[in-house]
Amino acid sequence: MFRTPLTVCVLSALSLGSANAATTIKIASLAPLSGGQSAIGMQARNGIQLAVTEYKPQFKKLGFDLQFVPFDDQADPATGTAAARKISADRQVLAVVGALNSGVTIPASAALQASHVAMVSSASTANNVTDRGLGNMNRIVPRDxxxxxxxxxxxxxxxxxxxxxxxxxxxxxxxxxxxxxxxxxxxxxxxxxxxxxxxxxxxxxxxxxxxxxxxxxxxxxxxxxxxxxxxxxxxxxxxxxxxxxxxxxxxxxxxxxxxxxxxxxxxxxxGAAPVEALPAAKAFAANYQKTFRQPAQGFAVFGYDAAKVVLQGILNAAKANSGKAPSRTQVERAIRKGTFAGLLSGKASFNSVGDRKAATLxxxxxxxxxxxxxxxxxxxxxxx
The missing domain is CATH 3.40.50.2300 (Response regulator)
Structure with a gap:
């Protein structure tokens, strides 16, 4: 084929764009962003957003474009389960932070189990959240x-x-x-x-x-x-x-x-101490206030810590996968088997059913x- 200078330039640009295109990796969240419990839901969502912003550079170094997709479950099991099905259908979503309400977390995690989408709840305390023994379900808060x-x-x-x-x-x-x-x-x-x-x-x-x-x-x-x-x-x-x-x-x-x-x-x-009682939370609290024009509360800390577990779990799985985007199953395993430092609530790891091994109330x-x-x-x- 005869190539004009313009054709060569176009092909070169396309080739360069393809070489530099980042692989998109998404994490989702489930929380009540509207309705009577939206105050705590928005705190959790905001905490997750800060963690995502913090981790974006690390993902970019590996060639990943990290995106955050929040879903409003309205504290309603049916709404949350419908959102979980949407999450399952989006193959770029590798894990979920949530849900807040145990009544939403239980059916949503069941809906995500078959597709191996890992969940780390920032607030659900009901015993049955983890007593079912699902491989994809974890939480950072103490059980009932x-x-x-x-x-x-x-x-x-x-x-x-x-x-x-x-x-x-x-x-x-x-x-x-x-x-x-x-x-x-x-x-x-x-x-x-x-x-x-x-x-x-x-x-x-x-x-x-x-x-x-x-x-x-x-x-x-x-x-x-x-x-x-x-x-x-x-x-x-x-x-x-x-x-x-x-x-x-x-x-x-x-x-x-x-x-x-x-x-x-x-x-x-x-499970979340007042922000002022956590020495590690001083910078987080200042950043939260600056970003969202309101003080951080307990559910913001929960959301931030649960998101850091999810994000570090994905990075660990990617590094174990020779720097390539990991599968959902690899992320699921990396979260369950990992030890996560640098959380506002202290180091975290999970037992065989996804409960945090030790915590402070x-x-x-x-x-x-x-x-x-x-x-x-x-x-x-x-x-x-």
């Missing part, structure tokens, strides 16, 4: 059977409660947490008045009336800030001032806004318009 007993221990030893009224939000998260608290309290001789499930979001008058009648020393509520905040407001307005304890679903500044003056004498357990106190560290509890998963 670690967080529940820690909450029960705090109720019994620090708050000296001898009679506790338990509530849960009827989700996998809330029911699981409340069940573990109930079990631990009863085993230590503390009277549990009831473990009542409720999906109520606006009028807690009937529950408050029962609480007043029973006169418990403390209340435990396994639920999320948007529901518990309304309950707290109405509980305090009814003159009930006993301590209220919950899990990491209360870890949001929105709790203070929703509960108002009712956000007093409240405690919650969480923090008990936070809410009062006077502030959230402060109360105490710390070291925990390990119940399973080896």
């Amino acid at each position: 059977d670690a967080q529940g007993p820690a909450g029960a221990q705090f109720l019994r030893t620090s708050l000296k409660a001898k009679k506790v009224y338990i509530l849960n939000d009827k989700t996998a998260y809330g029911e699981g947490l409340a069940s573990e608290v109930e079990k631990a309290l009863k085993a230590s001789g503390v009277q549990v008045v009831t473990n009542e499930g409720t999906e109520e979001k606006s009028d807690f008058s009937s529950i408050v009336a029962k609480v007043k009648l029973q006169r418990p020393d403390a209340i435990y509520f396994g639920g999320i800030y948007n529901q518990v905040g309304v309950f707290l407001k109405q509980l305090r307005e009814a003159g009930v001032t006993v301590p209220v304890v919950g899990g990491d679903g209360l870890d949001s500044a929105e709790l203070l806004k929703i509960a108002g003056k009712g956000a007093e004498n409240v405690y919650f357990t969480t 923090y008990v936070m106190k809410v009062g006077s318009g502030q959230v402060k560290l109360s105490t710390t509890i070291a925990v390990k998963p119940a399973r080896p």
Whole structure:
């Protein structure tokens, strides 16, 4: 074929572009980015975004274009599972950070299992998240059977409660947490008045009336800030001032806004320490504030750390694959078998079912318009 100078230039440009084209690698996230739990979902998404930005240069050195694809699961299992199917169909997605809610994580991880898309949840605590033994499912937060007993221990030893009224939000998260608290309290001789499930979001008058009648020393509520905040407001307005304890679903500044003056004498357990209590988090907190014009909270730390596990896992798998883009199965194995340093919450590795081998739980106190560290509890998963 006769080639004109223009033809040669065009072919040369195409050849050069092809040689320099980066292989696209994506990570996805599942979190509620709209609806009643969007405050914590956006914190997690933002934390993941910072980790992706931080890791982009390392991926670029290996010839990869790292992209982040966030999905809004609306804290709804059906929506989250539909998103998981979309993720599975996109072969460039090698792993997922999420989901936040156990009720979403359980079906979403099952939907991703066959395609070997690794998941690292930044917040799901229900025992069944990992008890199913899925090879693709991991988490960086303590399980309900670690967080529940820690909450029960705090109720019994620090708050000296001898009679506790338990509530849960009827989700996998809330029911699981409340069940573990109930079990631990009863085993230590503390009277549990009831473990009542409720999906109520606006009028807690009937529950408050029962609480007043029973006169418990403390209340435990396994639920999320948007529901518990309304309950707290109405509980305090009814003159009930006993301590209220919950899990990491209360870890949001929105709790203070929703509960108002009712956000007093409240405690919650969480795997994420307040950012100011973590020396390693100082730069992260400053970067978060600068980037998103708001302070970082616990779920931002969760999201950042879970994303770093995912990203480092992909890099480890790529390096073991002679620098080439790894398969989903290779990433799945690299995450499960890896040891991950440099996390804000400390070094992390996973046991045979994807639970973090060791972690620290923090008990936070809410009062006077502030959230402060109360105490710390070291925990390990119940399973080896």
